[in-house]
Amino acid sequence: MINVQASKTKNPLQSLQSYGQSVWLDYIRRSLITSGELQKLIDEDGLRGVTSNPSIFEKAIAGSTDYDSALTTSEQSQDKNVMSLYESFAIADIQATADILRPIYEQTNRRDGYVSLEVSPYLANDTQQTISEARRLWQEVDRPNLMIKVPATPAGIPAIEQLISEGINVNVTLLFAQDVYEQVANAYMTGLELLAAKGGDITRIASVASVFVSRIDTAVDNQITAQLKTTTDAVQRDLLKSLLGKVAIANAKLAYKHYQNTYSSSRWQKLASQGAQTQRLLWASTGTKNPHYSDVLYVEELIGSDTVNTIPPATLSAFRDHGHPKSSLTESVDDAQSTLSKLQKAGISLQQITDKLLAEGVQLFMDAFDQLLGTVEKKRTAILGGKLDRLTYKLPDALNTTVQASLDDWQKNGKIRRLWAQDASLWTGADENKWLGWLGITEDQLAHLARLKQLAQEVQNLKFSHVLLLGMGGSSLCPEVMKLTFGKAQGFPELLVLDSTDPAQIKAIESQIDLTKTLFVVSSKSGSTLEPNIFKQYFFDRVQQILGAESAGNRFIAVTDPGSKLQHIAEGDDFRHVFFGVPSIGGRYSALSNFGMVPAAAIGVDVAKFLDTAEVMVHSCASSVPAKENPGVVLGTILGVLAKQGRDKVTLITSPGIADLGAWLEQLLAESTGKDGKGLIPVDREPLGTPDVYGSDRIFAYIRLDSAPDSTQDAAVTALEQAGQPVVRITVADPYQVGQEFFRWEVATAVAGSIIGINAFNQPDVEASKIVTRQLTAEYEKNGKLPPESPIFTVDGIQLFTDPKNAAALTEAVGTDQSLVNYLRAHLNRLQAGDYFALLAYIERNDIHQAQLQAIREKIRDAKQVATCLGFGPRFLHSTGQAYKGGPNSGVFLQITCDDATDIPVPQQKYTFGVVKAAQARGDFQVLAERERRALRIHLGKDVQSGLATLKTVIDQIL
Numbered sequence: 001m002i003n004v005q006a007s008k009t010k011n012p013l014q015s016l017q018s019y020g021q022s023v024w025l026d027y028i029r030r031s032l033i034t035s036g037e038l039q040k041l042i043d044e045d046g047l048r049g050v051t052s053n054p055s056i057f058e059k060a061i062a063g064s065t066d067y068d069s070a071l072t073t074s075e076q077s078q079d080k081n082v083m084s085l086y087e088s089f090a091i092a093d094i095q096a097t098a099d100i101l102r103p104i105y106e107q108t109n110r111r112d113g114y115v116s117l118e119v120s121p122y123l124a125n126d127t128q129q130t131i132s133e134a135r136r137l138w139q140e141v142d143r144p145n146l147m148i149k150v151p152a153t154p155a156g157i158p159a160i161e162q163l164i165s166e167g168i169n170v171n172v173t174l175l176f177a178q179d180v181y182e183q184v185a186n187a188y189m190t191g192l193e194l195l196a197a198k199g200g201d202i203t204r205i206a207s208v209a210s211v212f213v214s215r216i217d218t219a220v221d222n223q224i225t226a227q228l229k230t231t232t233d234a235v236q237r238d239l240l241k242s243l244l245g246k247v248a249i250a251n252a253k254l255a256y257k258h259y260q261n262t263y264s265s266s267r268w269q270k271l272a273s274q275g276a277q278t279q280r281l282l283w284a285s286t287g288t289k290n291p292h293y294s295d296v297l298y299v300e301e302l303i304g305s306d307t308v309n310t311i312p313p314a315t316l317s318a319f320r321d322h323g324h325p326k327s328s329l330t331e332s333v334d335d336a337q338s339t340l341s342k343l344q345k346a347g348i349s350l351q352q353i354t355d356k357l358l359a360e361g362v363q364l365f366m367d368a369f370d371q372l373l374g375t376v377e378k379k380r381t382a383i384l385g386g387k388l389d390r391l392t393y394k395l396p397d398a399l400n401t402t403v404q405a406s407l408d409d410w411q412k413n414g415k416i417r418r419l420w421a422q423d424a425s426l427w428t429g430a431d432e433n434k435w436l437g438w439l440g441i442t443e444d445q446l447a448h449l450a451r452l453k454q455l456a457q458e459v460q461n462l463k464f465s466h467v468l469l470l471g472m473g474g475s476s477l478c479p480e481v482m483k484l485t486f487g488k489a490q491g492f493p494e495l496l497v498l499d500s501t502d503p504a505q506i507k508a509i510e511s512q513i514d515l516t517k518t519l520f521v522v523s524s525k526s527g528s529t530l531e532p533n534i535f536k537q538y539f540f541d542r543v544q545q546i547l548g549a550e551s552a553g554n555r556f557i558a559v560t561d562p563g564s565k566l567q568h569i570a571e572g573d574d575f576r577h578v579f580f581g582v583p584s585i586g587g588r589y590s591a592l593s594n595f596g597m598v599p600a601a602a603i604g605v606d607v608a609k610f611l612d613t614a615e616v617m618v619h620s621c622a623s624s625v626p627a628k629e630n631p632g633v634v635l636g637t638i639l640g641v642l643a644k645q646g647r648d649k650v651t652l653i654t655s656p657g658i659a660d661l662g663a664w665l666e667q668l669l670a671e672s673t674g675k676d677g678k679g680l681i682p683v684d685r686e687p688l689g690t691p692d693v694y695g696s697d698r699i700f701a702y703i704r705l706d707s708a709p710d711s712t713q714d715a716a717v718t719a720l721e722q723a724g725q726p727v728v729r730i731t732v733a734d735p736y737q738v739g740q741e742f743f744r745w746e747v748a749t750a751v752a753g754s755i756i757g758i759n760a761f762n763q764p765d766v767e768a769s770k771i772v773t774r775q776l777t778a779e780y781e782k783n784g785k786l787p788p789e790s791p792i793f794t795v796d797g798i799q800l801f802t803d804p805k806n807a808a809a810l811t812e813a814v815g816t817d818q819s820l821v822n823y824l825r826a827h828l829n830r831l832q833a834g835d836y837f838a839l840l841a842y843i844e845r846n847d848i849h850q851a852q853l854q855a856i857r858e859k860i861r862d863a864k865q866v867a868t869c870l871g872f873g874p875r876f877l878h879s880t881g882q883a884y885k886g887g888p889n890s891g892v893f894l895q896i897t898c899d900d901a902t903d904i905p906v907p908q909q910k911y912t913f914g915v916v917k918a919a920q921a922r923g924d925f926q927v928l929a930e931r932e933r934r935a936l937r938i939h940l941g942k943d944v945q946s947g948l949a950t951l952k953t954v955i956d957q958i959l
């Protein structure tokens, strides 16, 4: 590494001091500090300062094992995101270096003894963020002999002025051009003047302006060499050759002349008289890059009083060994001017070169930072082992190439930072920025655990047998995952979820609970969703009947956003608790907020552990984690890119122990992306098949619970992979890690939405069917019945309905031979490659019906090789319903309705649950028809089971 040799003759490095130049070291690394090497350089070479930059830290942290044990210790005590890890190392090194340099700082009366730490290069074009980051680093390092490095970009210069005015030492970096130097010197003086005007102590401020040297020669020489290749004119060739290796030093000498003029001006004298120090020029980039040049060129030629040279280790050793100090900086300044004039005459624009070097400099530091963060992230992931859910993927080559290009785009264009900075332009530039509260939810929840813990305690003390959650979509699907994943804990109630207006379903739920021993959770973000409101009316009424009007509220909890109608109802009815959601989080992104965590706490899930575990994924998806290492971004990119390539059927395969995750994912993916004719079509719980039953419109996501995998699934997925289907595998080590999937998939959905080009946070087409449903129920309230409708075909109590357009198409296909078989055949014949088939069943969701419908679905999938979906109404309306109506027009729908054997009145309303369900089915169908979807409704009559059996027989006959 650094060769510290005790020299018998006078050390040339030491001699530089007598010319008024301070030597700083352009290098940092932990072992340099801990080995005593740095101290030795100070003692033996007269070193007076240290500079770092992102490339230097990249080499130190990513390119060595110096930090590995600190990383392991830190991760083992508490997981951190990669930026925090990097900063903890960098800040510790900078502090230790500052402490070693402190005596020099004192002895030189604050002229030397500084260590520099650079602000994140990602902020180079943002004044405000540069200022805040510099302030933060200044406070965190907390050493007076620190300099914060700020680039001399157009956005950096006002930040420099501001920081100086706040008393923060600044090392201005990436300085190439004379005119920029003028602005930098001006910013320094203005900053000091502002500080003085505020009564600040300007004697404590130090600053350097880092003029980059060797990079200029490299760039200019490249242009000269290129021109020499095509120039034949002898005079021109001589001119060009005479400029090789000359321009950088000439540029630096002129900057020094500028420095001398600036700091003898009357403006400066005023500041100097108050004790201000000049902002010295610091020669940076002084390692020789061209092996044909002297290895001490950029030291030897730039020696002069009141300057600093920050020298990389190899150059430092070379100069110590064979450097010849001389007063070079003021030598031949006229020649320097003429060198630049000649350059212009030769047709090379230094201005263009320095502009480019500045832009490239920022990019190089960003690349180095990306590299550094990527390496640390890989080390962090390795230390975490199974504590972090793994993601691997296998894609056909062409798709993989496009995915990698998209990941590069996300990286290069800082899109992950833009996601975390809530930049709506990543999507459609609408109000997306208002819906990203979920990014910070785990931290927020962890800071507010007390009420959840108290709830868990209460539920135990009061010995409730059941918790019945009343809600739809985002307010019910995560609780359902919790129920299925964690089951019933000892001493805690069992969770049941009601998300259907089907009277039989309501009765079935009611029959499972003891109304006197049940805690009801009414869950609705908006507080105005029809279903939870009427569920609440029904069960509140029932509990009141049994326990009396006064006591009912005590059995109810509301989870809702502040200010909602539900909050007022809950307060009016004396609910036991009201838990609030976060208004900047939409329903389907609300799993880790109170919408998921309140029911989880009530059934005895250790919410603190669950959220802590989820935080590991939050850290992995952080803005600082490069795209290719970022598990949410990787997944989202795969989903988004593949959807655009026609593979939009996201086929979800989940281990039995976490199977319900699929239903939650369906809502997240479909409602977020399925709009404007685009989007992902999630396919959940489709029976697994052999590779030949799938088309080329699929992507498979296998979420495997490592503690309880299913070998049939394993084998089927391997076969799919071998057959060349795109497969993403996610392994969840333990049920408590399911929360990591909530977060990963939320990020992935936001990313996929950006790639697909839609607003991932609204649900316009769900609203459309709600409006029609409301019109229908209003009509019922007015007339005591729903508007009449006539079937297009009837047989044995089974009726077919559809809109005129679909009716015309089907009737034409059927011709004169009208029969149930022929109508259904005509409808199924509409399925083409790349289409999907969806059963939309407004019937009770029970095991028997599910099995019957699954069998139908499987039959159709196998015969037609199309993706198949199954949704129970009205549940799916708050989930996949959005994509069915608003997404790609590739769905062929069979809606299933029935006559309810028994109906239930909704208290205080004229309508019944059965009427609501019927209105929902008709509202849904009407919007499907308006969106020109291929849809048919089959009405089964009263006996649902036998109706489904008939349907299956007919389909078997057709296929």
Ligand SMILES: O=P(O)(O)OC[C@H]1O[C@](O)(CO)[C@@H](O)[C@@H]1O
Pocket (backbone or CB within 6 Å): 472, 473, 474, 475, 523, 524, 525, 526, 527, 528, 529, 532, 587, 588, 671, 763, 766, 877, 878, 879
């Ligand atoms: O929580 P709320 O406001 O009752 O909404 C329930 C569900 O309805 C929708 O708003 C629309 O379907 C979903 O996005 C949401 O999860």
Ligand SMILES: O=C[C@H](O)[C@H](O)COP(=O)(O)O
Pocket (backbone or CB within 6 Å): 026, 051, 052, 053, 055, 173, 210, 212, 214, 215, 283, 284, 285, 286, 287, 310
């Ligand atoms: O610290 C200063 C600069 O970041 C450094 O000198 C740049 O040197 P390079 O051009 O060799 O990367």
